Amino acid sequence: MNQKKEVLKDEDIEIIEPDKPKFFRVPSVDVNEVVDGAKDVAENTAKFVGDAANAATDFAQDTLKQAADVFGKVVKRLDDTNRQQQFDKDRPVFLSDLEEGFAYPKMIRVVEKDRRKKSYPDSIGYWQEVKGTDLMIVYQKDFASVDNVRFYPKLEDSVYYVHPLDDHLYIEITEYFTYLKEQRVAELKRIAQELGAKHFKVQIMEERLSSNKSKTGAGIHFGFLGQKAGPKVEKEKSEKNYEYLGIIAEATYVGKEPKEPCLELWASNESIKSLVRQRLFDENPLQSETFRLDYNTSSGIKENEAAKIDGVLKGIKFNTTGSILDEAKKESKKRFEYTIEF
Numbered sequence: 418m419n420q421k422k423e424v425l426k427d428e429d430i431e432i433i434e435p436d437k438p439k440f441f442r443v444p445s446v447d448v449n450e451v452v453d454g455a456k457d458v459a460e461n462t463a464k465f466v467g468d469a470a471n472a473a474t475d476f477a478q479d480t481l482k483q484a485a486d487v488f489g490k491v492v493k494r495l496d497d498t499n500r501q502q503q504f505d506k507d508r509p510v511f512l513s514d515l516e517e518g519f520a521y522p523k524m525i526r527v528v529e530k531d532r533r534k535k536s537y538p539d540s541i542g543y544w545q546e547v548k549g550t551d552l553m554i555v556y557q558k559d560f561a562s563v564d565n566v567r568f569y570p571k572l573e574d575s576v577y578y579v580h581p582l583d584d585h586l587y588i589e590i591t592e593y594f595t596y597l598k599e600q601r602v603a604e605l606k607r608i609a610q611e612l613g614a615k616h617f618k619v620q621i622m623e624e625r626l627s628s629n630k631s632k633t634g635a636g637i638h639f640g641f642l643g644q645k646a647g648p649k650v651e652k653e654k655s656e657k658n659y660e661y662l663g664i665i666a667e668a669t670y671v672g673k674e675p676k677e678p679c680l681e682l683w684a685s686n687e688s689i690k691s692l693v694r695q696r697l698f699d700e701n702p703l704q705s706e707t708f709r710l711d712y713n714t715s716s717g718i719k720e721n722e723a724a725k726i727d728g729v730l731k732g733i734k735f736n737t738t739g740s741i742l743d744e745a746k747k748e749s750k751k752r753f754e755y756t757i758e759f
Contacts, residue, residue, distance in 0.1 A: 437527060458661065463504040507533050509540035510553065515563060515629070523579045524726065525587055526554040526733060527572060541600035550725060551590060569596060576735050581717030582615040582689045590726070591737055594744050601682050601753070602666045609757050610691065612696045616758040619666040622659040624707070646690040659752060672759065686714055696759070705758040 534545050534556060541563070542555030561572055569588045577587035581597070588596050589626055602619055609617035674695050683689040688708045695703040713719075718726070723745035730737060 434497040454577075458746065478759070503536075507531060507536065508544040509537040510544060510555070511537075511539060512541050512544040512559075512563070515565075516699045519564070521579070521584060522551060522553045523592075524550070524729065525577045526552055526553060526735075527560065527568075527574055527577065527631045529557050529574055544631070545733075548725070548728040552729060552733070555593070563582050574735075576730065578718065585745055590730070590741065593718065594748060597682070598712075604667055604680075604682050605753070605755055606668065608678045608680070608683070608693075609668070611676050612757070612759070613673045613675040614670060614757050614759055616669045616756075617666060618754075619755045620632050620664050620754040620756075621662040622754055623662055624752075625660050626658075636718065661754075662751075681708075683714075686710060693758070703759060705756070707754060707756040710753040710755055712753055713745070713748035718745055720749065 490572060506677075531543070531554070534540065537543075540556075541559040545552050545554055556570060557574060558567075565585055567586050568593065569586065578588045578590050578593055580588060582585040605619055606617065677693065677697055680689065680693070688710060692703070692706065692708065694707075718741065720742060724741040726741045730741070
């Protein structure tokens with residue numbers, strides 16, 4: 418079978434032409450403007466960077482300042498704490514502390530200087546605990562200006578103990594017992610004068626222990642062979658005797674009308690108070706009498722307190738010729754014999 422060939426005509430063929438290239442118009446550029454713009458960008462960038470750097474610097478400086486302030490406060494607080502701890506340890510005493518109502522201690526130590534004075538130039542002394550006792554230690558020159566406290570015989574480098582009746586009178590510790598003995602005798606003399614006595618005498622007596630040995634039978638025993646005397650037993654008996662140590666005061670007067678004396682160191686002694694009553698108020702006035710008075714009634718230092726004083730003196734290495742306790746024991750064995758005649 419023969420096939421028929423199809424013949425294309427010209428009008429049936431479409432010729433496709435390629436697109437023509439499109440061209441854009443590039444505007445003209447001013448180089449100066451571009452340069453100026455670049456400068457502006459650079460300046461703005463530099464300004465931004467500079468501002469940022471300044472801000473960072475300010476922030477860093479503020480932070481460092483705040484840190485320094487905080488550190489300074491911490492250091493100051495630690496320094497204040499250390500100072501307070503050192504202050505509490507040194508315990509300085511200032512003149513303003515001695516205001517009315519200040520409780521003066523029984524014992525005061527006077528020194529010329531101490532290392533604490535450099536730390537507290539305005540201080541007049543300091544407190545120190547010695548053997549459980551609070552001891553007030555004062556500087557001699559600075560404490561001389563305190564006018565309501567007196568020292569006997571004078572204010573110097575030493576230890577002083579308070580008078581038993583006067584809280585503002587301090588007696589040098591090695592002179593204490595002698596001073597009070599003289600004061601008590603002087604008061605007995607004044608009492609005799611004011612009661613109108615014609616004669617008085619004060620003697621010191623000291624207790625002496627004497628022992629007597631004696632042999633006594635032990636009794637009669639009844640045994641198998643009858644009565645039998647027991648062996649003799651030796652017994653020792655102690656007796657208290659007083660030895661006169663001498664007259665320490667005596668005087669004779671013409672006599673006068675009596676008046677009531679002011680009692681001080683002997684104010685609590687019943688024998689002296691009885692003497693005053695008999696002389697002033699009894700219908701049958703007293704003519705003469707002899708009293709034995711306890712020597713240490715008004716000494717101000719008892720044996721238990723004397724032991725504490727010795728401990729303090731040893732703790733501060735203050736040397737005395739003898740212990741205060743020994744002196745107190747000696748006083749406990751002494752008596753005044755007071756004879757008065759009207």
